[in-house]
Amino acid sequence: MRLIFEQPSRGRVFVLRRDGxxxxxxxxLFTISTAEGGFVILLEDLVIHKEYQAKGYGSKLLNHAIDFAKKKNFLRITLLTDRPENVAQEFFRRHGFVESTMIPMRLWITPQQNSDQ
Structure with a gap:
């Protein structure tokens, strides 16, 4: 996240507070889709503290991100979820996300600790 704070043209981090x-x-994270001819967003993380989950805070943050994307004329938001994590997938479906035909692949350039492959 430090890289985003140091280079705000590459992304945004929105934080939600309650009573401080x-x-x-x-x-x-911001990038360009050459296929779609415009700027797009990769939603890298959406994290809610365990004590505050299932109280609408995730929806509030996600809706804020969607509104931000619309105001800034981004074409789409893409994200990855873990296959077994049906709760997360259902959460994003409720907010209009649909599964893509794209299959994610990755190549680690530097050694990774605790990687999920």
Missing amino acids: VIVGMINL
């Missing part, structure tokens, strides 16, 4: 306590955050 951080309850969650959403991390957006």
